[in-house]
Amino acid sequence: MELKDKLISSFMAFENNVDVDSPIHDIRTEAIKNFEDEGFPTKRQEAWKYTSLDAVLKHDYSVFPKHESALEYKDVKKYFIHEIDCYKIIFVDGKYSSHLSQTTHDDIDVCLMSSALSKPKYRLIIENYFNKIATKDGISSLNTAFSAEGAYIHIPKNKLVQKPIQIIHFSTGREGALLLQPRNLVVVDENSHVQIIERHQSLTDNPILTNSVTEIFANKRAIVDYYKIQNDTSSASLIDNTFINQKQESIAKVHTFSFGGKLTRNNLNFYQNGERLDSTMKGITIIGDKQHVDHNTLVHHIEPNCESHQDYKGIYNDSATGVFNGKVVVEKEAQKTNAFQANNNILISDKASINTKPQLEIFADDVKCSHGCTIGQLDESAMFYLRSRGIPEKEARALLMFAFSNNVLDSVKIPEIKTRITKIIASKLGVNIGFDL
Amino acid sequence: MSKYTEDDLREELKTKEYEYGFYTDIESETFPNGLNEDIVRAISKKKEEPEWMTEWRLEAFKVWKQMTEPDWPNVHYEKPDFQAISYYSAPNSKPKYESLDEVDPELLATFEKLGISLDEQKKLTGVAMDVVVDSVSVATTFKKTLAEKGIIFMSISEAIQKHPELVKKYIGTVVPQKDNFYAALNSAVFSDGSFCYIPKGVRCPMELSTYFRINQAGTGQFERTLVIADQGSYVSYLEGCTAPSRDENQLHAAVVELIALDDAEIKYSTVQNWYPGNAEGKGGVYNFVTKRGLCEKNAKISWTQVETGSAVTWKYPSCVLKGDNSVGEFYSIAVTNNFQQADTGTKMIHLGNNTKSTIISKGISAGKSQNSYRGLVQISPRAKNARNFSQCDSLLMGNECGAHTFPYIEANNKSAQIEHEATTSKIGEDQIFYCNQRGIDTEKAIALIVNGFSKEVLNKLPMEFAVEAQKLLEISLEGSVG
Numbered sequence: 001m002e003l004k005d006k007l008i009s010s011f012m013a014f015e016n017n018v019d020v021d022s023p024i025h026d027i028r029t030e031a032i033k034n035f036e037d038e039g040f041p042t043k044r045q046e047a048w049k050y051t052s053l054d055a056v057l058k059h060d061y062s063v064f065p066k067h068e069s070a071l072e073y074k075d076v077k078k079y080f081i082h083e084i085d086c087y088k089i090i091f092v093d094g095k096y097s098s099h100l101s102q103t104t105h106d107d108i109d110v111c112l113m114s115s116a117l118s119k120p121k122y123r124l125i126i127e128n129y130f131n132k133i134a135t136k137d138g139i140s141s142l143n144t145a146f147s148a149e150g151a152y153i154h155i156p157k158n159k160l161v162q163k164p165i166q167i168i169h170f171s172t173g174r175e176g177a178l179l180l181q182p183r184n185l186v187v188v189d190e191n192s193h194v195q196i197i198e199r200h201q202s203l204t205d206n207p208i209l210t211n212s213v214t215e216i217f218a219n220k221r222a223i224v225d226y227y228k229i230q231n232d233t234s235s236a237s238l239i240d241n242t243f244i245n246q247k248q249e250s251i252a253k254v255h256t257f258s259f260g261g262k263l264t265r266n267n268l269n270f271y272q273n274g275e276r277l278d279s280t281m282k283g284i285t286i287i288g289d290k291q292h293v294d295h296n297t298l299v300h301h302i303e304p305n306c307e308s309h310q311d312y313k314g315i316y317n318d319s320a321t322g323v324f325n326g327k328v329v330v331e332k333e334a335q336k337t338n339a340f341q342a343n344n345n346i347l348i349s350d351k352a353s354i355n356t357k358p359q360l361e362i363f364a365d366d367v368k369c370s371h372g373c374t375i376g377q378l379d380e381s382a383m384f385y386l387r388s389r390g391i392p393e394k395e396a397r398a399l400l401m402f403a404f405s406n407n408v409l410d411s412v413k414i415p416e417i418k419t420r421i422t423k424i425i426a427s428k429l430g431v432n433i434g435f436d437l
Numbered sequence: 438m439s440k441y442t443e444d445d446l447r448e449e450l451k452t453k454e455y456e457y458g459f460y461t462d463i464e465s466e467t468f469p470n471g472l473n474e475d476i477v478r479a480i481s482k483k484k485e486e487p488e489w490m491t492e493w494r495l496e497a498f499k500v501w502k503q504m505t506e507p508d509w510p511n512v513h514y515e516k517p518d519f520q521a522i523s524y525y526s527a528p529n530s531k532p533k534y535e536s537l538d539e540v541d542p543e544l545l546a547t548f549e550k551l552g553i554s555l556d557e558q559k560k561l562t563g564v565a566m567d568v569v570v571d572s573v574s575v576a577t578t579f580k581k582t583l584a585e586k587g588i589i590f591m592s593i594s595e596a597i598q599k600h601p602e603l604v605k606k607y608i609g610t611v612v613p614q615k616d617n618f619y620a621a622l623n624s625a626v627f628s629d630g631s632f633c634y635i636p637k638g639v640r641c642p643m644e645l646s647t648y649f650r651i652n653q654a655g656t657g658q659f660e661r662t663l664v665i666a667d668q669g670s671y672v673s674y675l676e677g678c679t680a681p682s683r684d685e686n687q688l689h690a691a692v693v694e695l696i697a698l699d700d701a702e703i704k705y706s707t708v709q710n711w712y713p714g715n716a717e718g719k720g721g722v723y724n725f726v727t728k729r730g731l732c733e734k735n736a737k738i739s740w741t742q743v744e745t746g747s748a749v750t751w752k753y754p755s756c757v758l759k760g761d762n763s764v765g766e767f768y769s770i771a772v773t774n775n776f777q778q779a780d781t782g783t784k785m786i787h788l789g790n791n792t793k794s795t796i797i798s799k800g801i802s803a804g805k806s807q808n809s810y811r812g813l814v815q816i817s818p819r820a821k822n823a824r825n826f827s828q829c830d831s832l833l834m835g836n837e838c839g840a841h842t843f844p845y846i847e848a849n850n851k852s853a854q855i856e857h858e859a860t861t862s863k864i865g866e867d868q869i870f871y872c873n874q875r876g877i878d879t880e881k882a883i884a885l886i887v888n889g890f891s892k893e894v895l896n897k898l899p900m901e902f903a904v905e906a907q908k909l910l911e912i913s914l915e916g917s918v919g
Contacts, residue, residue: 046509332836347851350818358857360842365833365863375848375855 003057004039008032010063011145018148024117027131031144038138050323050355051294056237056263059207061179063146065093069172071203073100079168079201083416086197087165089151093172094180096149110165113150113183125154129187133243133271134213140241140267143213147183150212155192155222164195164414169212171236173204184214188222195225195414202236207262214242218250220274226254227417231424232261234289241267248274248303255412256283258293259424269298272306272334279308282408284421286401286428288317288349297326301334301364310341313405316352324356326371332363341371346378346404378404398429471520474498477625480524484594484629487601497614497624504618507751510780511809511841514749517688517723524626524659582642588672589634590645593661596632603634607665611694611731611757619690619725619751623659627692630661635670635701644899646675660691666701666736673704673899687712687722689747695730695738699760702737703730706898707754711746718776718805721748728752734760734789741897744771744779753811755784758792758820765794768894773806773838782812782843787823787853796827799891802838809841816853823850829859832890 011032018025040057041048069092080088087110090100096112103111109122116122117130131147134140151167171178188194202208218224230238238261244252258264270279285293299308314322324343345354358371378400386396402425412418426432468476477498481491506516583590589600597604614624635641666672676693689711697703705728714721724747730738740754756765767783785794794814802808810829831840842859864886872882888895895903 335836345848347848347853350851352851353818353847353849355848356846358842358844358859360831360859360861361839362831362833362841362861363836363839365836365838367833367861367863369861370859371842372858373844373846373855374857375846375853377851377854 003059003061004035006060007063007142007146008036013064014146014148019118022117024126024130024147028145028147031131031136031141034136034141035138035145038141040138047296047325050321050325051263051265051292053263056207056209059177059209061177061207061209062175063179065095065175065178069093069174071097071100071170071172076100076170076201076203079170079199081164081166081197081414081416081420083419084414085163087163089165089167090170091149091168091182092170093174093178094149094169094182097170108156108159108161109152109154111152113152113185114148116152116185117148122152122154125187126185129185129215129217131215133215133217133245133269134241135243135269139211139239140213143181143183143211143241146181147213150183150185152184153186153188153194153196155188155194157189157191159189159192161192161194164197167196167198169200169210171200171202171204171208171210173202173206173208177207178209180208180210180212182210182212184212186214186216186224188216188218188224190220190222193223193225195227197227197229197414197417199229200232200236200238202233205233205235208232208236209239210237211239212241214240216242216244216252217247218244218252219247221249222247223250224252225413226252227412227414228254228256228266229417229421230257230261230264231259232264234260234262234291236261237263239265239267241269243269243271244279245271245273246277246279249276250274251278251280253280253282253411255408256281256295257421257424258283258285258295259287259428261291261293263292263294265294265296267296269300270308271300272302272308274306275303276305278306280411281310281312282411283312284405284408284425285312285314285316285322286405286425287315287320287322288428289320290318291320292323293320294323295325296323299328299339301328301330301337301339304333304335304337306334307338308340310343311408312343313408314343314345314354315348315401315404316345316354317348319349319351321352322354322356324354324358324373326357327359327361328369328371330360330362330364330367330369335364335366337364337367337369339367339369343371343373344404345373345375346401347375394429395431398426398431401425401429468523470523472498472522472524472626476524480626480628484597486594486597489601489605490597493609493614494625497621498626500615501618501621501625504615504621506618510751510811511807511843512749512751512778512780514723514778519622522688524628586639586642587636588639588641589632591632593627593630593632593663596663600632600634603665604632604663607694607696608661608663609694611696611729612692612727617727620692620727623661623690623692623727627659627661630663630691632662633664633672633674635666635672637667638669639667640670641672644673644675658687658689658691660689662691662693663696664694664703664705665696666698666703668698669700671702674706675899676705676707688725689722690725691727693726693728693754695728697730697732697736697738697763699734700736701733702739704739704899705730705741705754707740707742707744709742709744709746709750712748713746713777714748714775716775718748721777722746723748724750724752726752728754729757729784730755730765731757732760732763732765732792735762736760737764737766739766739768739897740783741768741894742770742781743894743898744769744781747779748777750777750779750781752781753783755786756794757786757788758794759788761789762791763789764792767794767796767798768897769798770801770891770894771799771808771810772801773803773808775804775806777804777806779807780809780811782810784813785815785825787814787816787820787825790819790821791823792820793824794826796825796829797893798827798829799894800829800831800840801834801887801890802831802840803834805837807839807841809843810859811843811845813845813847814855814857815845815847816850816855818849820850821852823853823855825853825855825857827855827857830890831859831861832887833861833863
């Protein structure tokens with residue numbers, strides 16, 4: 001049976017386990033209809049021109065894992081940013097793992113989507129924010145239809161959250177191929193500040209497909225710092241849909257580090273619904289083998305005096321393919337917009353390829369919008385310089401590549417993440433040069 | 438003198454009427470509306486074409502019937518009814534002329550109004566004109582001089598008669614019949630166009646030029662141009678268009694094929710000023726053109742275009758860089774005003790080693806127009822050391838227009854070096870202030886800035902054409918081009 005049909009018929013089984021009388025369920029029912037009409041995206045769609053899901057969708061994924069799998073902290077510790085104290089929301093095969101997690105209701109809510117959806121005290125927030133900015137395309141609708149579990153974070157006014165929040169999705173895949181659909185909601189009220197780290201980690205060789213939707217609301221003067229670490233196994237694929245709605249003077253930053261996974265697709269959408277706000281998205285992609293990473297970004301400038309910055313670096317080895325499709329839309333009212341977009345790529349092997357499409361759609365005249373994109377190789381003369389000073393070729397190459405991606409790392413605010421990323425980069429490049437890159 | 442501001446300019450742009458809108462009353466021979474196999478056959482018969490050409494057209498027609506119009510461009514318009522168009526129209530005075538005296542005086546007057554008096558052109562510019570009015574060549578000059586060099590420059594229908602071997606060998610090799618909807622349509626029904634062949638090692642001594650005009654109400658214009666530069670030759674080809682005012686939309690679906698064999702160079706310049714519709718967005722020409730060039734070893738093709746007209750433009754002059762060390766260039770200025778929509782750009786397909794391409798695109802949007810750049814740079818896995826530089830700049834005048842950029846970059850070889858940059862801006866108040874401060878009034882300042890903005894492209898136009906280009910630019914941006 002086709003995956004699409006299977007999912008549609010599973011929806012009935014899903015209905016048995018959720019409260020069908022809640023208003024949320026109307027949203028789900030509408031979403032499954034949407035998915036039925038739209039289906040999975042194909043290469044015929046402009047936004048998916050360079051990414052085919054065929055290879056990923058051919059597996060017979062189980063939609064509801066039957067067993068709960070327990071994990072020991074010591075076995076998975078390495079996937080945590082364990083050097084610092086964090087709030088933790090941990091899922092194993094889509095189920096909440098209470099003994100790995102550390103949630104809170106003290107002033108702030110760092111807990112589960114399932115309880116947020118069912119408990120009356122969260123109703124107002126859910127009514128105001130749930131599924132308000134997620135798009136109605138096939139893939140997001142599919143997530144909405146099956147939305148039940150995920151992280152729920154609500155930071156009320158004037159709170160500086162001291163500890164970062166880690167969200168990790170483990171998959172043990174004990175039962176074979178597995179489809180996970182986490183649904184996250186992050187609401188940050190006026191003047192508050194939060195840092196979030198998200199990771200998807202497969203612990204199996206069985207195919208795993210994650211279709212995640214995260215809605216983030218940064219209200220007035222809020223600061224949201226979001227880090228996505230994608231360093232999964234070669235059998236795991238991820239479709240990440242993140243939607244960020246910003247109010248005036250807020251700052252939202254998303255860093256995406258893509259180092260692994262069979263297929264990774266990042267749909268990152270910023271909607272600027274307020275004046276004088278700032279959106280930043282940065283990414284480093286270093287992949288090899290037959291991996292495929294697709295960054296699809298959208299910044300929608302709706303109001304005046306806003307800024308957006310995009311900076312994506314990519315290094316592609318072996319038969320890896322990279323895609324960057326960045327879109328900046330500036331509406332008529334969004335005068336004095338300052339939008340900047342850069343995408344730099346290095347191809348290392350003959351079989352690697354990169355498709356990039358930095359797009360501008362501008363309807364306002366008093367704006368400063370620019371984009372730049374380059375594809376090239378490492379500078380031969382710089383290589384020569386390093387080698388003439390006794391640095392072996394591999395290390396010299398690694399140094400240059402590190403320098404190439406460094407300005408993305410520069411804006412990472414949590415030092416432990418920076419260290420972790422540099423270690424991953426060093427291991428990706430297969431070097432150990434005696435100091436932390 | 439009252440201050441001339443950007444607002445004034447905008448106002449002036451809005452109300453500026455199409456100056457060259459007039460209609461010459463030449464009795465034309467027109468086919469009934471509609472398109473079917475019989476019409477295709479009839480066109481072919483009318484032109485006394487050989488059997489293979491008729492078959493070629495029919496093949497294209499068969500493919501066309503199964504195709505649908507593309508809807509991916511960033512333009513919105515009422516789809517033309519292809520059965521409501523007459524597919525053939527030719528001026529009645531059929532015989533060819535050797536000298537100007539024989540030409541229909543009314544036609545000559547038309548050219549006079551356009552400012553392209555043949556006498557003047559002949560004497561002053563040394564340009565040989567293959568003048569096309571409604572699809573059939575009526576005057577070809579300088580033919581004899583060209584003939585001495587062995588250069589063939591004639592209408593394509595004449596070429597089909599006189600040089601069938603060349604036409605048969607090259608037609609459809611760069612733009613195949615089934616390439617796209619409009620190319621297929623053109624292949625089936627093309628009425629006329631120009632044919633040019635430069636023999637081995639010959640440097641064409643003058644700029645070759647063709648004027649296109651749409652002249653007959655309700656007549657689609659389907660031009661077909663084929664330029665072949667044999668090994669080591671050089672040619673510079675100019676194409677310019679103006680069209681009279683019309684209320685109903687007119688369709689123009691041309692195909693241009695360029696073939697540059699080893700070491701050859703083709704420079705193809707276009708000034709396009711089809712009727713853009715009036716200030717309310719009524720009327721205007723639909724311009725759906727397929728232009729493509731093929732470069733063999735060490736060859737070079739350079740496209741330069743100044744686009745000021747058409748209600749809807751859909752045009753992507755492209756280069757297939759097949760041979761090693763071949764070079765492709767694209768320089769474009771696209772000006773849109775009122776309700777004009779332009780979706781234009783280029784494709785650079787790098788197939789050979791050490792191939793180089795340059796793209797410079799300048800878009801100026803005013804009024805309620807939409808101006809899009811859409812380009813593709815593709816590096817095939819076997820193309821080593823390919824190099825591309827692209828730059829797309831947009832200038833916006835007023836907050837009701839839009840500027841869009843859709844660059845596609847596909848690199849499949851690690852040795853490729855690609856740079857792309859794009860900017861969008863308006864004329865800065867500080868720039869105007871700087872000029873004012875130095876005693877340059879605002880009108881001149883705007884002229885200066887717009888001129889400077891498009892200079893990189895204007896510079897690429899041949900001398901003889903630059904004047905014409907300026908003149909045509911003025912229609913869209915009067916008061917801003919000094």
